[in-house]
Amino acid sequence: MNQKIKKASRHTNQNEGLIFEKSSPGKRGFELPPLDVPKVDVNKSLGTQHRREGIEGFPEVSEIEVIRHFTRLSTWNYAIDLGMYPLGSCTMKYNPRVNEFVARLDGIATEHPYQPQELSQGCLKILQLLEKCLLEITGMDAITLQPAAGAQGELTGLLLIRAYLEKQGNPRSKVLIPDSAHGTNPATAVIAGYQVENIKSESHGQIDVDKLRDLVTDDVAALMITNPSTLGIFEERIPEIAEILHARGALLYMDGANMNALTGVTKPGELGVDVMHLNLHKTFSTPHGGGGPGAGPVAMKKILEPFRPVPILVERDSGKLALEQVRPDSIGKVRAFGGNFGVLVRALAYILAYGPGVRQATEDAVLNANYIRKHLEGAYDLPYSLPSMHEVVFSDAIQKRKGVNTMDIAKRLIDYGFHPYTTAFPLIVPGALMIEPTESESKEECDLFIDAMKSIAEESAATPEVVKTAPHTTRVKRLDEVGAARKPVLRWKTASKSKAAD
Amino acid sequence: MAYPTNYRYTKEHEWVDAKDGVAKIGITDYAQNELGDVVFVELPAVGKKLETGKSFGTVESVKAVSEIYAPASGDVLEANGELQNKPETINSDPHGAAWLVKIKLSNPAELDQLMDSSAYEAYIATKGKEASA
Amino acid sequence: MRYLPKSPAERQEMLAAIGAKSIDELFESIPEKYRLRDALKLPGPFSEAEIIDYFKDRAKENSLGYTSFLGAGVYQHLRSVITDTILLRGEFLTSYTPYQAEIAQGTLQAIFEFQTLMCQLTGQEVANASMYDGSTATTEAVLMAERLTGRSRVLVARSLHPEYREVLQTYAKNSGLHVEEIGYTKNGTVDIAAVKAASKDDLAAVVLQSPNFFGVLEALPEIAEAAHAVGALLVVAIAEGVSLGAVRPPAEADIVAMEAQSFGLPPSYGGPFAGVIAAREKFVRQMPGRLAGETTDTEGQRGFVLTLATREQHIRREKATSNICTNQALCALAATVHLTLLGKEGLREMAEQNLAKAQFALSELEKIPGVKRAFSGPFFNEFTLEFPRSVRMINGELLREQIAGPLALGAAYPELTKHGLVCVTETTPRAEIERFAAAVRNILTKQL
16 A cells, blocks of 8 residues: 555454353343332233243343443444545535434433423424424425435325325326436335336436436326436436426426535525425434434425325414324325434534534535545546536446456555445446545545545556455455355354354 | 357347257356356246246346346246255356256247347347447 | 534635636536525524523423323333443444445444344344334335235234324335224234134235233234134234333244334434334345344454345335335444343343333222223233223323323224323332322312
């Protein structure tokens, strides 16, 4: 590796087995206060047919062992707190710690969703304020905070569209989806009961508007668009696209995953979007936590408002807030209780920190992406040359000549102390490298990233083997995914003698 | 790897080895190479009716799933149970031990529509050119 | 702004490097008329202290100082401070989905441990890395049964949580699923005769909850038999996971859909929680959600990877087993830490304390004239009481005593207008149980 590379690159090599392998009868990690009511005979209370004799294999370890075990495991992870994740369309921005603090407050974390509404005015005010903020940001008329993630938001959006069209007499049967779309889009359309019709992007990676005109028939319910697209490029003709759809009675759904390029700069509602979801765990800084939780609120135009999932937040004349459980045209519920409230609290805290100045975050995100693009153009192939917004997509075409592909480059980037970018997506770019730095990266971190990527490009030309067999500095080397899929081992078993890490 | 001259081939990279009204069907060496290490195969039950051009199963690698399309119509007589335990056979012996199903052909004449080995070899040569273009 | 690591000078430097004169140039691909001229009308900007004050003020407007007897799918349980100690480690909190296994072994091993714990608790062979919550896990379990059997009719117990049933209906409308409801008997358990009568060979699944919404434990063997006799699957939902510390797991179930909120997740006004699907190994390829699998690296060292990804949306797209992408990973981690702290004995003890407290509360409340238990089956930490007056009226009065009373069942079950669901856990002090009983007695006496 180039000696000038300054970024830290070695992962801690603590060895740690499974918690079950440390278990020994009689150890305990947590004690309960003593029982202050009479003990009961479990057999008598439950009946012998319901009685459990013990949980086989359940761990028995002490408090210190639990602390060490999970602390050691945590040191094996990369994280935003350590450095950049240039993952395209994931928006891995800083997760503000004050958000964690407020979500855990007594009186916030402790509230039961069924407690009387007079005892929940604080929670309801939080929801109301978040609704207002997100409507202002999106330029929409109504919103639901219920969906637990982006994919669930997409489903909610399509169900709203279906309900609206059904009320008009015909739900229609098709949804158009660009070939550059995220996989959740077609998966969701099918669950919503629609057939997917793929629409190929044109030569600049944008939606082919002429083709769209032909494809939008009276049987099309909606087009699902991501804007900016998964190439990081703004769909300039989106107002025209909206018009084409509306002329045929179809609707425009926007996947809001890339909202980090638009917040404070433009409003999807003004572009002609009828309904969209937001990813609070992307644009609004709530932590990914290794895969979730997230939240996927859905904002919509007035025509879709009556179909929102219940309960609906309303303000009474007295000024008191309430949740209404019954709405005749509602699509129902997509999950129990009101939504991922704890995640909503964190998103609101993020918005309050920025206030009207949130545009600066968007500008910095776009600045970082373009800075990186400028420095890597030439070293990497740029398949689509239209201006990038908050993310840029390169391809591995140049490196492929020496047999190095995007996966290899990604793995080598790990040796340089970074998490890989998004590989092999979007599907319309063979061998894609999708890079989104977010506004949380300093110029220094961007420069370190650029240096690393340039160095890898040089290595790919001069010493490709080093790249093809990367990573070299991690605790574990490349893992056998084929074996894991052929003979899946999905749990520890009491009698197992798996070879522990040495 | 050679493409047996007595087999017939489809554009979706299936091969057919027919004799006396019974056909063995598999996927070609080209297909297994594109897929990578095979981890799982999903095959139809005995008795299932296959329709020409329709999907009748899947072959999975770690990162992709491929549908298998029926090159001809017929009833499934046997599915290759070996592949449940050793899906990797598709990578090592795609034209032989890794046959997927045996079917009773309902219309053997359908096979005349398919490519012979030299036509198939020419076909995948052009595909190769497209990929590196 | 403290979240933005750029000085004005650095911004200028970077613009110069790009060759742009101003940041506005970078937004030219947005047609001029759609570019906002004014700043958004949002509250703020707030300093850290102001953010904290805002939420503290909201907290004061909630239920601080009240004692709650609510359960119904969300439970107040002890949770160790250690859970947050671990969750707040940046390497867990701020890490991404573990697609790059070499630098996510912490997350992956923790998921593997979570999957193992869920199997041990439920008695099933495989479990996934989490769904959004119990309601969506139950729904996905039903869709899984539909795929596995190729059939589209399901029987759903009315004693399954009303919100779980609502969510199932919302998803079912578009998947061709026919959902039929099966009633309950005076014991509060599923009407087995009705299940048998409705079990035909077009049945995909029988779906119920245990302990059910009324708090009563279901007798699973007979129902399982009826379902299996016609080739249908038994799907069991579990909303109160702590019950598994004392109650036999549903071994007869083909698929278990569990809510893991009781394991170290605060009620948090309804979320985020963590659902789990656990099932027989032969069903794993139809199971939605992520799965972590054990494997080895090129040097033979044990490691973990996400596996069987071809079921998921990012590969299978429209043919995926589910559209789920983001799940509830950090919540599952909380459950993993919590359960390893409690351990075998701790969970058993917690469950037994719940049983004891609930029995005690029931006996105190049944001493009140006119108050009686509605259903006679065995229960865990929740039970349904019938009151001589409206539960709403009683609860209104209880609020003055700073008590959040039982959940009135009349809205979800029109035939149960005078019924309330009482939940007592190990966190409810004896003194509060006694105070609650005394308050109810007073209220009912005053009303005569």
